[in-house]
Amino acid sequence: MLLSLALIFLCGLALGGIFWKLHLPQLLGMLLTGILLGPYVLNLLDSSILGISADLRQIALIIILTRAGLNLDLEDLKKVGRPAALLCFVPAAFEIAGMLLLAPRLLGISLLEAAVMGTVVAAVSPAVVVPGMLKLMEEGYGTQKSIPQMIMAGASVDDVFVIVLFTSFTGLAGGGGISAWDFVRIPVSILLGLAGGILCGMLLVVFFRKVHMRDSVKVIIILSLSFLLVTLEHALTGIVGFSGLLAVMSMGIALQKGRKEAAVRLSAKYSKLWVAAELLLFVLVGAAVDIPYAFRAGAAAAAVILGVLVFRMLGVLICLLGTELNRKEKLFCMFAYMPKATVQAAIGSVPLAMGLACGNIVLTVAVLAILITAPTGAFLIDFTYKRFLSK
Template sequence: MILSFIIILIIGFVFGYISNKIKLPSLIGMIIAGILIGPSILNLIDESMFKIAPYLRQIALIIILTRSGLSLRYKEIYKLGISAILICFIPAFFEIIGILIFGPILLKINHLEALLLGSVLAAVSPAIIVPRMIDLKEKGYGNNKNIPELVMAGASVDDIIVIVIFYTVLGIIKNNKIDFIGIINIPVSIILGVVIGIIIGLVLILIFKKIKNNTINVIILLIVSGVLVFLENKINAPINFSSLISIVTIGIFILARDQNLADNLENKYKKMWRVFEIILFVLVGLELKLSYVKTLNFMPILLLFIGLSFRTIGVFISLLLSKLNVREKLFVCFAYLPKATVQASIGAIALSENLNVGSLVLSIAILSILLTAPLGAILIDKTHDKLLVVE
């Protein structure tokens, strides 16, 4: 297993570096590295890695969501008005509806399976979006209307809502029945998650002020996040809380109360992410079965772009009440295209749960990364100076 870890980190880093040098997101190279060293081609990785892969993906997701929380300045979001709220869920809901309508027609799956697939595909990628929005903000692009903050806030909350929907639908499929309590649990789990996150955030701030060691504080925060995820999975009550919402809320609360502490913690998490980014995306490539992908036709790609079309409509509807002009709205549409992080984190879960649709969900999730991550990144990089005003 140790040798497999070394291979994953070295090969993933090299391929990511090469991908970045040719102006593509590094995660594309990491996924290709995973495919190359995985069972489909060279088969260099020990089978024990696949057993711990779900835990590694969970840690990566915790790191992503914690970073989002520690970077999400709610006061700036509040200034954006109703559009900031609408863009957090309407584009994702529209994309899910598109997949729900056309998935059964194009892929011959049932509506629950289409809903599961839609919840995997509907999230956008903080790994692609956040660094670029921070860079644009520093250069002054879109600052006159707080467009970078709008996109970052929407992307972060969008991901959380989609993940909650995914786990709810997954539970319905596993139990083979529609659980109305589970559906009701979606808003309840979000509210409970926020409340628990605020309480824990308050306690952690008091602890962190006593310790004043950023490394130890990060370890504590990581352990607390892991415990929250563990408790959510172990509690069998009809109504549960969303540990992922709690994790993001903790970060937001820490930032609101102590910006310096939040910045220090986020920098530590950023360094951890550099390692887990490689692990996460190489694991995605390892899980992909080329033999299964060969059986797919053009339909998954068509469905993917239908979903993106629905998403774009959702973005424009979300921004109807905003002060953005047509060019700025078009830029937000481009910024809302790339998929990667969430698809890599939850795309393989349906397969690990032995669902009939598992291989299909994973394959289309990876396909969405390979197609939309470079497309979204290129459109953001090449159009921001033409579509946004510099302040």
Template sequence: MGWFGLAELLILALLTDGLFRRLGLPGLIGMLLVGIALGQSGLGLLDPKLLALSGELRQMALVVILLRVGLGLNLRTLQQVGRRVLLLAWIPAAVEGFTITLVAQPLLGLGSLEAALLGSVIAAVSPAVVVPLMLRLIEEKRGTAKAIPQLVMAAASLDDIAVIVVNGMLLGLLVQQASSPGLQLPWSQLAGLPLGLLLGAAAGAGLGLMLLRWIERFGPQVNRQVLVILALALLLLRLQDSIQGLVPFTGLVAALALGVLLLELRPQLAQPIATKLASIWVFAELVLFTLVGVQVDLNVAWHSGLAGLAVLAIGLVTRCAAVLACLAGSGFSAGERLFVTVAYIPKATVQAAIGAMPLLAMQAAGLPSGPGEIILAVAVLSILTTAPLGAWLSSLVADRVLRPDDPQLEAR
């Protein structure tokens, strides 16, 4: 019927977001449910014109996430927490993604590449759930003497980038195999991944320097600065798609590097830009989660329910074990190690941003869409289960084990 456009969708999402927050649950759960109710598995009331734009809107939301991460990724903080942040950024996600790749094949009936895509979708931590809690703990000076909130926030940010990059690479392999069915996995592309990361970082840093010179010479308003940054980041992603298969280049890392460079060289300029992006994220988050809910096929979700939960549970167990292994010798207490472990549970933002991409890629390549629907269904299932569980556990454990570093704050 197409009765509901963007305005109606935003109003319903805002109301549901507020209701769920009052109930002590992440508002993004309510946004997902609004999308499911209005989408193909529900009442089917969403305007097809809005659905046609869903891919571009989700890409914009992903760019906003990357820029916010870059503008909050202080290199001095990374130096403070040392090599531990690099271990937490790579090992838990790699272990969980590899485990899901193995178990999703027999449990969900996926092929090896499809299972790897699922693993890359699920393995990321949610900045929408993790970052606000870590910022609150930093403000309250809980665990900051050992830089625990900073460690979690930095590691989670790098974790997201690593997962998104691997997911983009696997999607490229899927498209290549669709065009050449007999083609084997091009391991040369895997070997070129470090070069792609370096080229992406160099391109982002170069654009950042040019942007700084433009800002300092012409002094545009902050709103214009933000619009230019968003446009440049979107162009970097388009460049990645345009030269795919020719030159290893990672536009996602370029967008991240753009934000990092602005923060490091001109923090006084980066702060108002980050504030504006936070305001844009309010809109982008509403659109992102509702449109992901719209594309969920409840029949597929229902049929993959128990098997999907088993895949998620096995992946989380191995992730938690990997986190604890990374914290060995850290000097953290048992309670502090438990906090870092449960803080790595929530999944939401990245799963919403990239969960539907395999389905869209399969449809565009003329492949059977069944595996893509399973990937999206399990991605949504991961949000519905781990986001509220992880948010509740993280807050509970933080209040129990992370005492204020200042005794006067504790006395209050």
């Protein structure tokens, strides 16, 4: 495992640096590192690290979402209002609708199988979007109209909405039933996640006021609580859903609200953790990419992905109607809501593992969605933010 970690960090840094020199997102180099080191090309990564790949990717996601919460000012979010709420579910719903229209015709699958595929593909990637939005906030681009804050918040809740739908549709495809209670889980998961995270954040504010300690120790405490919140998500089943990742982010927001100066220092600590976590996340996502499946899918699967992206971008545009954003700012938001990576890598293989007939094609489309949208979305964010947003 130590050799694998050394290869992940050294090769990821090297290829990321090369792509940076070429004025391309470092993310591309990290994804390529994972593909090259992974089991489908050079096979240099130890099976033990691949076995815990999902857990390592989740830790990286927890780090970036906590950092997002520590930087997200609720007052900025209140200025945005309605569009931020709509971005939580409208673009994903449009993309799933696009999949229902296109996939049966282009890939020859049933409507239910298209629904399963749509919920796999529809989730935006906070691991790609959030770092990009944090960069914009640090540099002051789009912050006057709260554009990065709006996108960051919407992208985090978007995943909750999509994953609950995915669980419902895979249950139905596996021979189970689907009821109205399955859809009740969506608001329940969101509300309980927000409440749990805010409660933890408020308790931490009180604790940190009474007990003085180094910021490094505070980071360990916050990380441990974050792990417990995400574990609680897996423990709660049935109608009582709970969004652990949303709880992690809202805990950071509550901390930022109660201890602003401490939140700034803690965010700086988390940004240092993100240097290593980012490498682990994207190299391991690249290692999960099944190259033979991707090549076998052909042009039809790529056409489906590009087609549903048009539906997603239309959904984003509808969310932004009636706002003070100009044409370029709306176009930037549409680009920023494109990238997919972590959720697709995490759940893309679940239908295949369940033995569903659509398992292979769902996995293939999930892989292609990562390959097409993660680098393209990251590139468009980097390329357009200085041109489309005011500083």
